Amino acid sequence: MTTVRDATFDVLRRLGLTTIFSNPGSTEVPLLAGLPDDLTFVLALHEGSVVAMAAGHALGAGRPALALLHSTPGLGNAVAAIATARLNRAPLVIVVGQQDRRHLALDPFLAGKLDGLAGRYPVSAEQPVRAQDVPGAIVRAYHEATTARGPALVVVPMDDWSAPAPEPHEIIGPAQLLRSQAADPAAVEALAAVLNEASRPAIVAGAGADGYAGWTALIALAERLNGPVFQEPFGAQAGFPQDHPQFAGHLPARRERLRETLKPHDAVLIVGTGAIRQYPYDPGPLVEPSTRLLLVTQDPEEAHRSPVELAVLGDPAALCAALAEAVDAREHTFTPRTPPPDPPPPDHGEPLRAAHVLQALADRLPRDAILLEETPSSRPELHARIPATAPLGFISAMGMLGFALPAAIGLRMARPDRPVLTVVGDGSSLYQIQALWSAVAYRTGVLFIVLRNGGYAIMDRLAERAGSAGPWPALDDVDIAAMAKAQGCEARRIETHEALVATLDAVLDDLAVRDTPLLLEIAVAQDATFDP
Structure with a gap:
């Protein structure tokens, strides 16, 4: 039967x-x-x-x-x-x-x-x-x-x-479902009308614009408008090449700074995300009254909750490609972004900082590397130093902690043609540290970089802002490398700049063809200046 x-x-x-x-x-x-x-x-x-x-x-x-x-x-x-x-x-x-x-x-x-x-x-x-x-x-x-x-x-x-199988006609659902991605001319015309009226337009790229089609369309539109392109705050993926001269960096996640950043722009087109996720709460509107907000997304929930003048529900790549043909070309209205300077190596006896690790990675990562990030207290530093240079080049775990480490394993299984690494905080790693067993069992060549600062950095900063220290203890007695080794995963503890550089030089050269996982537990100092 x-x-x-x-x-x-x-x-x-x-x-x-x-x-x-x-x-x-x-x-x-x-x-x-x-x-x-x-x-x-x-x-x-x-x-x-x-x-x-x-x-x-x-x-x-x-x-x-x-x-x-x-x-x-x-x-x-x-x-x-x-x-x-x-x-x-x-x-x-x-x-x-x-x-x-x-x-x-x-x-x-x-x-x-x-x-x-x-x-x-x-x-x-x-x-x-x-x-x-x-x-x-x-x-x-x-x-x-x-x-x-x-x-x-x-x-x-x-x-x-x-149970007995259904008859073929009882399997209810389409055998094939095609999705039309054409751009509605009326929607394109409405968007273009606002952008053509603007003297200093800008674009905000979201995760929904990631992919070759989305990047190609947004590049064409950005170069036609000749304005800056920002990445959404809390973006799960990169919606625009972050080494492009028009990339202006990541938008801040505080309303006051967001308003100040977008204040020079009289029209902002948001593509592939909602308008605009913030954390924590600040009073006031998202933007100045003089800034007109437009939105293009495939996600109905994003469109429905966004306080914008005009929202278009449709395929971002198709709409932006058509919009690039419909808007007026103009002279550039942006100042090229200046990347942060390289941090000087720590003096003898001084601890590594996240900036040292992330800059060393930025200097050595292959352009086609896929980096998964789940290091909240070091995220601004990572965004500033490591640009996404290829579609699917950056993924951030934008929800609950513990996602990036196992997600990197599945991603490497799907994309053995590209080098895959994940940068996680020590707290993030502990939520799903047992995923390393699967990485070993299925010979998944992911590089796991754990930035160990020995504490709850974001919680510490938020507690300081509230005026009192939190009751939680430090985590500096947890041996993450030992937990990896207990599951059969090769692991190394790194505490000096010399060891960091030498290890990355040795590991990143063959990351694309690596077939066994490696965890690097890197001791870094907490950044007391971090402002969540």
């Missing part, structure tokens, strides 16, 4: 979902036992790592990836990573196991109350009404994940897999 399981495997093959990231439990055994050889199973030791690895794979491959979670504990443990995957626009199909459908009414052991457990972070969630609807639900989840660029959930009771 052909089963729902068999029909689902056929759907997974057709959709290209042939790698299954999972930390399974008993409710997933009926699906996984005797897995066909053409499907690949990837084990992680925590569900946060499962989803983050799948998200990294999806971002690297440019199409949905598949994660399999175990009922309530699996989905519950994964919620933070699901939230981050949503913010990072990672398309995921997440199948969640459930107890046997035939006695769910009796609330058996391991039956999950799964409805709403992940909150509003999934772009869709469905438990099929009957077993035969499972393959179609996965088809629909795939398209939901692709269209909304986020995680889509399907809950499957464990006995559904052995």
